Amino acid sequence: MNVITCYKIVPDDQDIIVRDDRTLELGKAELEIGQYDLPAIEAGMQVVADAGGKVSALSVGPKLLENSKLKKAVLSRGPADLYLVVDDSLADADTHQTARTLAAAIQKIGNIDLVLCGEGSSDLYSQQVGAQLGELLGMANINAVSKITVEGDKLIVERTLEDEVEVLEVSLPAVISVTTDIVQPRIPSMKEVLSAGKKPVTQWSLADIGLADNPQTIETIDTLAPELAERKQIVIEGDSEDAVNELWENLRQELQ
Amino acid sequence: MSAMKNVWVFSEKQDLLVELCAGARQLGEKVAVLLIGNPSAADEAIKAGADHVYLMGELEDSRMVEDFLPTIEKLVAEHKPDLVMFGNTKRGKLMAGILAAKRGTSVLADVIEFLEDGTCKRRVYGGAAISTIKSNAEVAIATVGGGVFGTQALDESRQGTTENVDFVAAESKVKCVEKRAKAGATVNLSAAKRVVAVGRGFADKEDLKMAEELAELIGAEIGCTRPLSEGLDWLPRERYIGVSGVMFKPDLYITLGISGQIQHMVGCNQSQTIIAVNKDKAAPIFKQADYGIVGDLYKVLPMLIEKIKAGK
Numbered sequence: 270m271n272v273i274t275c276y277k278i279v280p281d282d283q284d285i286i287v288r289d290d291r292t293l294e295l296g297k298a299e300l301e302i303g304q305y306d307l308p309a310i311e312a313g314m315q316v317v318a319d320a321g322g323k324v325s326a327l328s329v330g331p332k333l334l335e336n337s338k339l340k341k342a343v344l345s346r347g348p349a350d351l352y353l354v355v356d357d358s359l360a361d362a363d364t365h366q367t368a369r370t371l372a373a374a375i376q377k378i379g380n381i382d383l384v385l386c387g388e389g390s391s392d393l394y395s396q397q398v399g400a401q402l403g404e405l406l407g408m409a410n411i412n413a414v415s416k417i418t419v420e421g422d423k424l425i426v427e428r429t430l431e432d433e434v435e436v437l438e439v440s441l442p443a444v445i446s447v448t449t450d451i452v453q454p455r456i457p458s459m460k461e462v463l464s465a466g467k468k469p470v471t472q473w474s475l476a477d478i479g480l481a482d483n484p485q486t487i488e489t490i491d492t493l494a495p496e497l498a499e500r501k502q503i504v505i506e507g508d509s510e511d512a513v514n515e516l517w518e519n520l521r522q523e524l525q
Numbered sequence: 526m527s528a529m530k531n532v533w534v535f536s537e538k539q540d541l542l543v544e545l546c547a548g549a550r551q552l553g554e555k556v557a558v559l560l561i562g563n564p565s566a567a568d569e570a571i572k573a574g575a576d577h578v579y580l581m582g583e584l585e586d587s588r589m590v591e592d593f594l595p596t597i598e599k600l601v602a603e604h605k606p607d608l609v610m611f612g613n614t615k616r617g618k619l620m621a622g623i624l625a626a627k628r629g630t631s632v633l634a635d636v637i638e639f640l641e642d643g644t645c646k647r648r649v650y651g652g653a654a655i656s657t658i659k660s661n662a663e664v665a666i667a668t669v670g671g672g673v674f675g676t677q678a679l680d681e682s683r684q685g686t687t688e689n690v691d692f693v694a695a696e697s698k699v700k701c702v703e704k705r706a707k708a709g710a711t712v713n714l715s716a717a718k719r720v721v722a723v724g725r726g727f728a729d730k731e732d733l734k735m736a737e738e739l740a741e742l743i744g745a746e747i748g749c750t751r752p753l754s755e756g757l758d759w760l761p762r763e764r765y766i767g768v769s770g771v772m773f774k775p776d777l778y779i780t781l782g783i784s785g786q787i788q789h790m791v792g793c794n795q796s797q798t799i800i801a802v803n804k805d806k807a808a809p810i811f812k813q814a815d816y817g818i819v820g821d822l823y824k825v826l827p828m829l830i831e832k833i834k835a836g837k
């Protein structure tokens with residue numbers, strides 16, 4: 270079974286700074302693998318542990334993907350190799366452009382049985398790329414999958430919806446978006462971190478995958494922090510009897 | 526989106542469909558509903574705001590909701606409405622994405638507001654910001670959740686037309702072999718006036734009993750952060766608050782061992798009063814609270830519970 274797991278590099282949201290004019294400063298934020306893409310990578314590792322085969326990781330985006338720490342971070346989580354499609358125009362890609370780029374890369378890699386996506390990216394969280402990718406590749410396509418079992422040339426998956434769980438038979442090849450709790454992602458061992466640097470990385474440009482023309486269909490006009498409600502911010506320090514008394518007085522007011 | 530003539534709506538969830546119909550009325554001159562169901566469901570959709578109902582047939586055992594996509598796609602290609610809104614359930618998101626890909630466009634994902642000038646707003650970076658976005662597609666496709674338009678009473682006297690459309694069959698690569706109800710999906714937190722919310726400051730599931738006792742004493746519901754329900758599995762998902770969970774405005778919101786990350790706070794920062802217990806003085810929650818105590822919840826809670834009991 271040849272498995273591809275798709276992950277997005279995102280800014281750590283704790284480092285996002287809101288400027289006085291409510292615009293965001295992202296430049297200083299630490300970059301990381303999307304939190305919700307880690308379970309997808311681990312789910313891929315489980316599938317090949319059960320059914321044999323190989324997991325490759327794939328990400329598309331601007332130049333910052335080339336950062337060697339980020340490459341090692343994904344490879345230390347198990348994948349045998351890594352594919353990147355790098356072009357600065359992808360920084361503002363909409364979900365359709367992202368899905369098209371991923372589809373073209375996956376077709377170029379070739380011979381893929383299963384593509385795994387996360388529940389959504391940790392920054393924009395459109396939860397759209399997987400659904401669109403499945404359609405563009407013409408593969409079986411399903412989201413919200415919380416369990417995957419390989420059965421011959423098919424998968425049996427559980428899909429957790431708002432108020433029901435479906436058990437589905439999915440033909441291969443397939444694109445599957447998994448839930449965040451499908452499996453607990455690993456913490457890479459020292460050995461995994463060290464060997465990550467030796468795994469092969471293939472990097473392509475948009476031209477390499479034959480995507481010269483990839484027009485935008487959704488325009489982002491602006492992005493601003495919302496105005497926040499004023500809070501009293503009365504903070505009592507310490508967990509002494511007196512402190513709790515004071516808290517209780519405040520709470521008592523609110524309960525009236 | 527003032528210039529819109531035709532707005533279409535789809536949701537497999539009746540309550541969401543009703544909300545989206547009411548919203549579609551505000552956005553477009555004519556509202557059509559893509560419906561899976563029977564003629565009486567079509568009448569309901571008309572009362573909710575539809576001018577026209579495309580009745581695509583009923584959900585049989587052998588068919589998944591998603592199997593209706595080719596039918597939807599054909600109708601959209603024929604009539605080219607200005608906007609198709611999908612309810613933002615998991616199914617709705619998948620279906621919107623597939624339709625968008627077929628049409629070579631993106632989805633306006635989880636729109637929270639449609640503006641007069643044709644743009645719309647959505648939350649990004651876990652709620653730390655709101656983006657204004659615009660679709661350049663001939664047919665814009667959006668996913669929209671509950672609460673965006675609010676509910677409106679059904680108008681029993683509304684008139685509309687219903688059209689039976691043929692089901693477009695397609696080879697399906699995904700087959701449903703079994704369905705089961707999810708347990709415990711019964712709480713409706715969004716209506717709660719008082720909430721005691723618990724976070725990873727709790728070391729053990731057993732310890733939540735303290736929070737439950739506090740909640741009971743003050744007539745509050747229990748809520749939590751996402752890691753406690755997804756990951757730890759201590760509480761059902763209907764109880765987690767935040768950008769991907771419940772968003773509401775209770776009168777009183779008490780946080781216990783919650784750090785105050787933006788993804789959580791967007792769900793509750795419209796609360797009237799926020800009280801925080803956290804042992805870390807630097808936790809972001811204190812900047813977003815009215816009253817806070819920097820202390821160990823394992824000490825504060827038992828004392829507080831005693832005081833409430835004594836005060837009663």
Ligand SMILES: Cc1cc2nc3c(=O)[nH]c(=O)nc-3n(C[C@H](O)[C@H](O)[C@H](O)COP(=O)(O)OP(=O)(O)OC[C@H]3O[C@@H](n4cnc5c(N)ncnc54)[C@H](O)[C@@H]3O)c2cc1C
Binds near residue numbers: 387658
């Ligand atoms: C402020 C802002 C607002 C935006 N709003 C919209 C919008 O409303 N609609 C829209 O269509 N686009 C929008 N975009 C663009 C778009 O959301 C993203 O740039 C991108 O296309 C992926 O969408 P996402 O991050 O939400 O991914 P999701 O759809 O949430 O991602 C799902 C999964 O797809 C995979 N994946 C996502 N991105 C990549 C990648 N680059 N490489 C490999 N795998 C990946 C991951 O497995 C991920 O878990 C916006 C961009 C910005 C900057």
Ligand SMILES: Cc1cc2nc3c(=O)[nH]c(=O)nc-3n(C[C@H](O)[C@H](O)[C@H](O)COP(=O)(O)OP(=O)(O)OC[C@H]3O[C@@H](n4cnc5c(N)ncnc54)[C@H](O)[C@@H]3O)c2cc1C
Binds near residue numbers: 394727769770784823
């Ligand atoms: C795309 C995306 C969507 C998300 N959506 C949501 C969402 O909808 N809702 C949500 O909640 N989260 C969401 N998250 C997760 C969110 O980013 C945070 O990780 C989460 O809210 C943190 O939960 P917490 O405060 O319980 O845990 P932590 O951040 O670990 O905080 C625990 C706090 O408890 C305090 N503490 C520890 N021990 C004690 C003690 N004995 N006494 C007192 N205090 C103590 C610590 O000081 C700390 O501040 C989302 C994340 C992403 C990436």
